[in-house]
Amino acid sequence: MSDTPVIDTVGLSKVYATGDTPVVALADVTLQVHRGEFVAVVGASGSGKSTFMNLIGLLDRPSHGVLRLDGVDVARLTSNQRAMVRNHKVGFVFQGFNLLRRTSAMENVELPLLYAGVGARARAQAAATALTQVGLGERMGHMPNQLSGGQQQRVAIARALVNQPALLLADEPTGNLDSTTTREILKLFVDLNVNHGITVVMVTHEQDVAAVSRRVVQFKDGHVVMDGPPPETWTPAVEVPWRAAKVQGAA
């Protein structure tokens, strides 16, 4: 684990000025996430989880506060540099998949490489590898509408991984999926975290999904109200090494 946190926020706030009264979606969030962590972000609907993720993923800009990614204050970055961070450092997985329609799984996964300036051959190779990694090696030519929800989300994960980012951000990645598919996706995340050292920050409102993580951050009305390991009483949806070790140690 490096000294510099992957994510480092100080007093991060987001205020929406739309409507009569301004909405404080995120209020003064100070938080650090270190390399190799697996964080679950939980909280009621409207508590500011997505707002937080969008800021971290450089899709949105904060109203106040400081955000550092790998020690770099992102407020200093130009819009091109922000695009490059989205491209290289961060992989973003959305609840609604956000795949390009009428574009094959392969080409969807190639997209970040296209903007990274990778040549056609290397692109195809890396995309095939990423799709195989998420278990879709057989369906590379399929269009999104020919794939199930779980398969589409795996394409989206492959797309998030293809540029080998250090940070995977997932906003309710299993929100639209049934429990079987949810478990498959979670296994994938755990594998990425344990075997590939990717830092994972995942939003969920399901207890058994959050229980998979090593650390739970709970939001309420834009504030962080709880931050710590998942309670022992929560049963994880899939087996995870850190919980198994604990169980063994206790025995």
Added chain:
Amino acid sequence: MSLFTLLRLAFRVIARNKARAMLTVLGIVIGVAAVIAMVALGTGAQQNIAKQIASLGSNLIILIPGTTNVAGVRGGGGSSTTVDVDDIEALRREVKSISLIAPANRQQVQIVAGDANWGTTVQGTTPAFYTVRDWGVENGAPHSDLDEASMNKVCVLGKTVATELFGTDDPVDKWVRIKKVPFRVIGVLVAKGQSPMGTDQDDTVLIPFSVYRQRMAGTQRDQIQAAYAAAIDANSAQAAVDDMTAVLRQRHHLRESAEDDFSIRNLADIAAASREVSESMTLLLGSIAGVSLLVGGIGIMNTMLVSVTERTREIGIRMAVGAKARDILVQFLVEAVVLSAIGGAIGVAFGWWVARLLSDTTGWVTVFDPGIAALAFAVSGAVGVFFGFWPARRAARLDPIDALRYE
């Protein structure tokens, strides 16, 4: 992104909505087609006019009685009776800036040779005519001063008449009848083709002027319908026109304020007149082309704006995975250019097809200019850049999160 990737993407997006694409590029198609057809016809027409004007003879000056129309020449001619044989004689004597002058009176006749029979124009003229009009005889000989003096009933056939009456046979020394008068054919004129006014110059028969006056002119023996003069050289053409005008005005006792009761034109005037016609034609078609390209460009802008709005989420997704503003700008710009270039390509093909069709149905000469085709194509591409820029910039300026949230 490589250009190839961009082009492939653009073609794919356009192919998804072919009907819309076709409607979008219609303006460009019409604009470019108008340019191509215009240039093909214009170039052909100009070549034609140049050739036809050359066919009238060098240093040619045309005199006709009465006031003039724009081009200075009339197909029928001779409705006014203000110029007579004595005027021609005076011009021959007094105007030093012309070397020759030939009166030419004409009328429609039936010409008969054996069983064959053809309606044509008989012209009574002097031997100077051949020189002034620079019109050679390819078979036999032109009529001579002796024929004029002796009033010999001889004739020289235009190529069309020779063919109509005698087919491939040699007409020389055969006999024809014009208004019941028998004439011996002594020659056949070299083919000249169409006049600048579009009449067949070879559909004519020449007979001695003296014979025409006596046997064809009826009561109008002394009137002149037209006369052709040759300036002593090309530089004297305008001086010759002025000198002839002065002599005729004096002979006709015209006051200072009175208009000419005749008109004299040199080739430069005629050439200018026909150029004027073809230039106004070019201007007309050119403005059609310009307006179409403008409308086409606006069509492209409209379609691109719709496309940007429809694809806001796509733009958001692309930005979320690392597309820079420039990448989005270029993507939509390339799409607009591909769209307009497709219009340009169709326009070039369509324009050429229209030109060919016109030339097949009207007999006008068309000349395809690959340089102009390339230029028209390039201009349509430029229209795409110009009108595609604003929508593309709108796309590029979207905020990633706003674009992703767009419903």
